[in-house]
Amino acid sequence: MEAYLGYFLYLLSLLTVGGIYAIFALGLNVQWGFAGLFNVGIVGFAAVGAYTYALLTTAESTFHYGGFGLPLPVGMFVAMITSALVAAVIGLICIRLRSDYLAIATIGIAEIIKLILKNETDVTNGPRGINKIPRTWEHFSEERFYSSWPLSWFGTPENWAAFFDGLPNWWWQPCFAGTILLFMYIIYRMLERARVSPWGRMMTAIRENEPAVRAAGKNVTARRVEAFVIGAAIMGFGGALFAQHLRLIEPTNTFDPAKVTFLVWVMLILGGSGNNRGAMLGAFLIWTIWSASELMISGIIDLVGFVAQSFDTTILETRAGFLRMMLIGVLMQVILQKFPEGILPEVRPASPRSKL
Amino acid sequence: MWDAFGFEFVNFYLIPGLVLGCIYALGAIGITLTFGILRFANFAHGELMMMGAYLTWTIMAIITAVIGITVHPLIAAIPASIVVIYLFFWTDKFFYKPFRKADTIKVVMASFGMMLILRSAVQVIWGPNQLTFVPGIAKPNAGLMSWTDDIGAILLIPNKHLLIFAGTIVFVVVLSYILNRTRIGKAMRAVSDSPDLAHVTGIDVDQVIRATWIVGGVCALAAGVFLAMDIQLLETTMGFRMLLPMFAAAILGGIGKPYGAVAGGLIIGLAEELSAYPWIGTEPLLSPGYKTGVAFAIMVVMLILRPQGLFKGRSF
Numbered sequence: 001m002e003a004y005l006g007y008f009l010y011l012l013s014l015l016t017v018g019g020i021y022a023i024f025a026l027g028l029n030v031q032w033g034f035a036g037l038f039n040v041g042i043v044g045f046a047a048v049g050a051y052t053y054a055l056l057t058t059a060e061s062t063f064h065y066g067g068f069g070l071p072l073p074v075g076m077f078v079a080m081i082t083s084a085l086v087a088a089v090i091g092l093i094c095i096r097l098r099s100d101y102l103a104i105a106t107i108g109i110a111e112i113i114k115l116i117l118k119n120e121t122d123v124t125n126g127p128r129g130i131n132k133i134p135r136t137w138e139h140f141s142e143e144r145f146y147s148s149w150p151l152s153w154f155g156t157p158e159n160w161a162a163f164f165d166g167l168p169n170w171w172w173q174p175c176f177a178g179t180i181l182l183f184m185y186i187i188y189r190m191l192e193r194a195r196v197s198p199w200g201r202m203m204t205a206i207r208e209n210e211p212a213v214r215a216a217g218k219n220v221t222a223r224r225v226e227a228f229v230i231g232a233a234i235m236g237f238g239g240a241l242f243a244q245h246l247r248l249i250e251p252t253n254t255f256d257p258a259k260v261t262f263l264v265w266v267m268l269i270l271g272g273s274g275n276n277r278g279a280m281l282g283a284f285l286i287w288t289i290w291s292a293s294e295l296m297i298s299g300i301i302d303l304v305g306f307v308a309q310s311f312d313t314t315i316l317e318t319r320a321g322f323l324r325m326m327l328i329g330v331l332m333q334v335i336l337q338k339f340p341e342g343i344l345p346e347v348r349p350a351s352p353r354s355k356l
Numbered sequence: 357m358w359d360a361f362g363f364e365f366v367n368f369y370l371i372p373g374l375v376l377g378c379i380y381a382l383g384a385i386g387i388t389l390t391f392g393i394l395r396f397a398n399f400a401h402g403e404l405m406m407m408g409a410y411l412t413w414t415i416m417a418i419i420t421a422v423i424g425i426t427v428h429p430l431i432a433a434i435p436a437s438i439v440v441i442y443l444f445f446w447t448d449k450f451f452y453k454p455f456r457k458a459d460t461i462k463v464v465m466a467s468f469g470m471m472l473i474l475r476s477a478v479q480v481i482w483g484p485n486q487l488t489f490v491p492g493i494a495k496p497n498a499g500l501m502s503w504t505d506d507i508g509a510i511l512l513i514p515n516k517h518l519l520i521f522a523g524t525i526v527f528v529v530v531l532s533y534i535l536n537r538t539r540i541g542k543a544m545r546a547v548s549d550s551p552d553l554a555h556v557t558g559i560d561v562d563q564v565i566r567a568t569w570i571v572g573g574v575c576a577l578a579a580g581v582f583l584a585m586d587i588q589l590l591e592t593t594m595g596f597r598m599l600l601p602m603f604a605a606a607i608l609g610g611i612g613k614p615y616g617a618v619a620g621g622l623i624i625g626l627a628e629e630l631s632a633y634p635w636i637g638t639e640p641l642l643s644p645g646y647k648t649g650v651a652f653a654i655m656v657v658m659l660i661l662r663p664q665g666l667f668k669g670r671s672f
Binding site: 103115 | 466473
């Protein structure tokens with residue numbers, strides 16, 4: 001029974017993190033899949049979302065600015081808005097130029113955001129990061145939440161404390177995973193609606209044949225900025241969920257471009273850029289491969305250590321992670337060259353009139 | 357005139373700024389040539405620079421182990437340059453060439469993937485920890501110090517910085533000779549200015565691309581070795597740290613303009629160091645932690661006001 005519980009919780013954690021990555025991939029799909037905007041600063045938008053959420057929702061703290069203790073949905077909503085604002089500034093500057101400049105500018109803004117997070121120690125606690133970030137569901141078992149609205153309507157703090165003590169310590173995990181999957185589903189439905197709408201069809205047209213769309217009198221730059229901002233808002237939301245999942249965020253290792261930006265790109269390309277379902281499939285697939293390969297590699301290292309007793313395996317342990325990153329990079333190159341459409345190729349929405 | 361202000365300003369801000377500027381300039385030459393001739397922003401450039409420095413370190417270590425003498429990094433860099441040039445050829449052949457007819461953004465994606473592959477490869481082979489490139493503390497050049505002391509303006513420049521200045525000047529002179537006097541150099545400039553016209557006049561584009569990788573590769577290696585000589589250690593993030601300032605330098609100078617890249621590199625390097633000078637009061641004008649931000653700010657201002665750069669490069 002205990003073993004099954006372990007597998008169940010591992011599956012839940014795969015779904016949780018996979019779902020967060022799926023939200024990032026959906027955001028990137030709006031930018032790249034719909035509009036053809038090359039964003040290599042995903043990690044920056046995620047960090048803006050995560051830090052905004054963390055500063056707004058944590059309890060009052062002496063280590064960083066505020067800790068405003070606001071309700072969690074407010075934190076997530078503001079995280080989306082902040083990320084969208086950053087994207088709007090970048091977008092307005094760079095989108096009229098060629099895509100390479102947007103790539104350089106986004107990778108730059110991601111670095112600048114990390115620089116600010118590292119240096120503004122009064123606000124963000126610098127490299128030590130922010131901890132005790134409230135996580136949806138689990139936060140109810142903290143005193144400041146169960147002793148205040150809305151839980152205080154239903155019971156006294158003592159009752160709630162006793163209630164949460166009675167639950168197994170993983171009670172929140174299925175709820176948290178379910179919430180993330182629900183958010184992912186809502187975003188997916190909204191994006192599907194956007195994709196088949198006139199707006200989405202215009203985006204495809206802009207990506208495929210910009211001069212023709214311009215000739216038809218559409219405002220190409222404004223549409224591109226819209227797609228960029230919407231994508232970044234979704235990434236900011238994903239960043240807020242990422243902060244909830246980790247509970248402790250700091251600028252360097254949490255927001256490593258290789259582990260966020262690059263993985264999300266591989267996910268979208270593998271799943272199929274332009275296809276929302278493909279983005280989600282790619283996210284879950286790559287995340288499963290990523291975390292399963294961690295177990296597999298440590299197993300192989302143990303085996304090597306067992307077979308060759310005298311061999312020092314610590315050198316392998318420190319470097320295995322980099323080898324894994326390198327193999328994912330090679331995988332990306334193979335997909336890019338051999339299967340550019342991904343697993344689920346893009347399906348062009350038919351014009352409603354053609355169905356009549 | 358040469359009071360405490362001048363002493364501090366020149367030795368601790370101006371000269372380090374110029375050193376940094378030389379390194380950026382050499383790196384930006386490769387970026388601007390690739391951008392101008394192959395028409396894509398090469399994100400892997402910084403990593404190849406870093407890899408070149410690691411290879412130089414390895415060759416130094418091998419020579420020390422075999423013969424027992426410590427050679428200067430610049431001598432070890434000569435065999436390393438051959439490896440780096442082949443690395444550039446190899447990445448081009450397997451990862452960039454398949455996309456030459458496709459949308460340029462595919463090549464940018466491939467180069468972005470290449471950046472991660474190369475960095476992880478370095479981390480797998482050499483390990484993630486810092487390595488000492490040249491041990492010891494670099495003392496200022498004694499001759500220069502006593503000579504400048506006599507004329508009343510003490511300059512404290514270590515030999516490594518003098519070598520970096522001299523090396524950069526040699527590279528820029530050789531580069532300008534190649535670009536202005538040789539057939540292949542003229543062909544490179546022609547392709548950069550107008551690929552269609554260059555094609556019509558019968559220029560061998562493949563040869564031009566190879567030449568671009570050689571010139572860019574040698575400059576990148578020099579930049580990597582100079583950077584390692586300057587900070588005296590090797591780390592796997594040093595290439596990525598250089599990437600943004602080098603892009604900024606290339607854009608500032610104008611895409612496809614090697615002299616522009618040199619000027620841009622020097623301006624960015626100086627701006628980064630001088631931004632930390634206490635211009636007003638005694639506090640640094642900008643906290644040194646934000647140095648990288650200066651390059652980015654210059655780049656953003658350029659993109660808004662003058663995307664073609666100072667030297668009227670290509671704007672897309």
